[in-house]
Amino acid sequence: MPVLVNGGLGMATIGLAEFLSSIISEPGASGHEDKVAAVVQKGMSGLFDEARTDALGNLIMLKRGIGRAPHPRVMLAAHMDEIGLMVTKIEDQGCLRVTQIGGIDRRILPGLEVVVHGRRRLPGVVGAKPPHVQDPGEREKSVKWEDLYVDVGLTGDEARELVRVGDIITFAQTPIELQGRFMAGKTMDDRAGVGVLFECLRILRDMRHHADVYCVATVQEEVGVRGAITGAYGIVPDVGIAIDVGFGDQSSVPEYETISMDKGPGIAISPAVHPAVFERLKTIARELEIAHQTDPSPHPGGTDAFAIQVTRGGIPTGLVSIPLRYMHTAVETVCLTDVERAGRLLAEFIVRLDKKYVEGLKCF
């Protein structure tokens, strides 16, 4: 059943760093986003008129526009699900064999702290075959998925009481405040995007806009952009913008594959992006001197923008990328200033939306 609640517009809200810290601390592996959804909704209370959850678990927060109907509808989508692990077998030593949810580089796992969501939350550590029992030559190869396990400090019998095959495991990393305005932690991909929704609505609180704004914290992006499919279908937006993360500049990755940290959000040009939406975002950023970068994105399928684009008879779509380092690790790093800039860019985009513009998007 969809849940309808009053957002209590106008209440005081927490700051961005606090909001992001709170949401990245929550578990929400793909298909199991209920806990993070509750914290997102609580943290954003006061910023929207009403919220509902659809059948897949998308959290849809509506802030109504002012003036005469019909209002253009804009959908902002950022996914709240995260990569994780799932229990496949409980070994006699109390250790849990696992498989991945979403794409994980198995080389990040040995020594990583995790939480097993069994009958209660069980802290654990990912173990691998100990170095001294490796066969010759094994050290030159990465650890195999089948040699990894999670150690929750229980005996086999104790573990079988508390854990079942299929239980979800998430990374345990707590938020880390780095220098400047850099923050690291698990699941900044794409909770940083949810942070953009928060910033955008904070700015819109003090602005007049005609468009109805649907901010959607989507589910199941990491397993195939699934939440955005049903979310966009239900909302029927005139224009949809996905906010996801882009590859931030870092050692070990060539410059041409990345966008720069702390130089503003990437505005994607991509098969998944409507050229006029791209141009409008660029123009606004340029005119208002909001730091930004062009993010050429030839992969048409990797974000919620794709799911929105092919909804119903087709929806004009944009994609805004937050530069992020070390994607799909437990120490994903973003610059909060980039999140704020993206929020402002989208707010300025929204206040300029009118019927004429959205109708024009159908005329190529």
Place this chain on the structure above:
Amino acid sequence: MLLKTLTEAFGVSGQEQEVAAILREQVSPYCDKVETDALGNLIAIKNGNEKGPKVMLSAHMDEIGLMVMYIENSGTLRFKPIGGVDPRVLVSKSVYVGKDRVPGVIGAKPIHLQKREEADKPFDIDGLFIDIGAKDKDEAEKLVKPGDGIIFATKYQDIGTSRAKAKAFDDRVGCAVLARLLMMDKQWNFTLQGVFTAQEEVGGRGAQVASYSLEPDIAIAFEGTTASDVPGSKEHLYSTSLGKGPALTHADASFVADPRIVKRLMEVADKNGIPYQMRELTTGGTDAGRIHLVREGIPAVVVSVPTRYIHSPASIIDKCDFENAIKLMAAFLDSIEERGLPF
């Protein structure tokens, strides 16, 4: 709580001062003399009968970690390991750089940008770096410098039913055993020399010089030793198992334990109903490897708390093994008072 405070302390080899300060504060009220030496060993003495033997108990304060080698123009830090760090465990972990604990992360190339075969090879430790969020070299240099030690940012946590997770149980759990023995409200009829050693992970250096100065008649080193009782490991390669009591060593790569002391430890354990196990592998080395060769030789043994995942960001012990190690050693000290040395 001693285990929490000690395991969360900063103390890579050669930079053990913070650990020493914690221990000094803890044990000083119970000891007759507490002092440091030229290598940074912390030595705590409980006087006994002057004619009695000198019994040295030791545990090393230092932990494996990393050291800042170079600051890149981009502000990222290049590093090298201090002690034996398993390179497989570094990526995607958070660290503290320097004694002021500047937070940093060890990132890696995103899986999305890797070629398929890249993931089949382990990360090369020389290709890894630490990001503290500094925007460039100048900003980074205000906070960190080459030579700074780096520790894992792991917090102590009780897990499972009787177990605990932390970094550096090797060998802060040994330090905790030794501290707890020194803090017993008891004076024996022999002199007890508690030595919290420096620089074990780079070759038992602290233990060597401390045992030279102290000239003990017998030495027992406390360790956190490998427990490989995990899936993928064959049972005869477990070495030790969690929950089966403290582990006694017959021999490792650095020394052969004095059999007379091992025998006495077993007798004492059996008499008092204290569980213990034998360390089944003979690999690895400890402070005892240095101690037993000092001067004309010092009879030595090692008593260990089994520890899973030593030399990694998060290791696991069973707290029952820790408590039983203390019980065993207290009973062993009593046996010396009652029966004298085992040789």
